[in-house]
Amino acid sequence: MLRDGRLVAFGTETVYGLGGIATSAETVARIFAAKNRPVFNPLISHFPTIEAALHEVIASPISQRLAEAFWPGPLTLILPRHADSRICDLACAGLASVAVRVPAHPVARALLQEVGLPVAAPSANPSGRVSPTSAAHVLAGLEGRIDAVLDMGDCPVGLESTVLDLTGAHPVILRPGAITNDALERVIGPFARREAVPSPEENDAVLRSPGLMSSHYAPSLPLRLNAQDCHENEALLAFGTPFPDAPLIWNLSASGDMVEAAARLYAGLHFLDKTGCAQGLEGIAVMKMSEHGLGQAIMDRLKRAAAPRTRHPGHDASESLT
Missing domain, CATH: 3.90.870.10 (DHBP synthase)
Structure with a gap:
């Protein structure tokens, strides 16, 4: 094929x-x-x-x-x-x-x-x-x-x-x-x-690399980074011990392991976005994590996912959030 x-x-x-x-x-x-x-x-x-x-x-x-x-x-x-x-x-x-x-x-x-x-x-x-x-x-x-x-x-x-x-x-x-x-x-x-x-x-500059768009890797629900708590209308992307009473949780790594967190990042965003939308939640709170080592790459993706959504040339209205 x-x-x-x-x-x-x-x-x-x-x-x-x-x-x-x-x-x-x-x-x-x-x-x-x-x-x-x-x-x-x-x-x-x-x-x-x-x-x-x-x-x-x-x-x-x-x-x-x-x-x-x-x-x-x-x-x-x-x-x-x-x-x-x-x-x-x-x-x-x-x-x-x-x-x-x-x-x-x-x-x-x-x-x-x-x-x-x-x-x-x-x-x-x-x-x-x-x-x-x-x-x-x-x-x-x-x-x-x-x-x-x-x-x-x-x-x-x-x-x-x-x-x-x-x-x-x-x-x-x-x-x-x-x-x-x-x-x-x-x-x-x-x-x-x-x-x-x-x-x-x-x-309209040409990028030198994939993955450099300011808004990228984004779920439909907006992300709130470095959250100190979780609102009642938010899902929680946790790292370590999650906040209590969060209505929906995906823990990247309960033990704080960056390798495990990287492997579970996108699966977690998919899960929280799909399930959170179905439950009527309005956003995703993201717990703070280190930006050292592999944490730098994880936070790079999360910052881009949290960036304001923009339309780009060649995108139709149905993809306005991409």
Whole structure:
């Protein structure tokens, strides 16, 4: 189905991706249409091996070290496109760079090996909404818009890959993820943790990486971060000991474990949003948690999920909250 240009969602160690051949502009356009995704937002191309991924880019000694240390795994590298790269311009949002990754999930790698072509695979959800960590999440958001879902169970990491930009003079983290700053610096030394990225809502700028929209990963119920209590009309996204008397609770980790919290984040947002709406609740209170290590990536997603919702070019009225 993928070779024929159709769209197939599949699981990885991070989240479910909506796969389509990255070499075909027509197929990539179908991905954007299915997700209702702004075309200025580039896609990550996935590969079964390090060699296949680096064939599409102009590699550097740093990229080689990072690939050997973290691939297969939840790290995306942004590198200059090679002159003979097969990845289409639309997948790269017209940029001279491309985002590449080798996923760690063995079934995902086997699928990519069998396809034999780069596969673009943004998260398999309507653009801007909560990312899917199960096949059921995919169908809840995209049923009728895509051709198939390869059910690979729940995603063990449950949080998108770290995105590291290697196109400039120094590496820059554009999106924190499962590979932490400290882990990266153990391989390549100190570097910039974050760079200001222009907001396309303000100036129609083309983003350099997926996951940089100011409003992203959002449930339909609004989030209230760093809550000190839970209102009677709010569900609770807990971490550690939950507040008493919350009408609806999803605990990311009763023991305060960040790895468990990351793996349960999107499932919890899906649950609280669906169940809370059914119960007539009006929001989700989010307990405070550390932003150290993996907590930085978790809070990055929650801050974007809590950001004011905006419409973007290419979004129709039915997707105004995405």
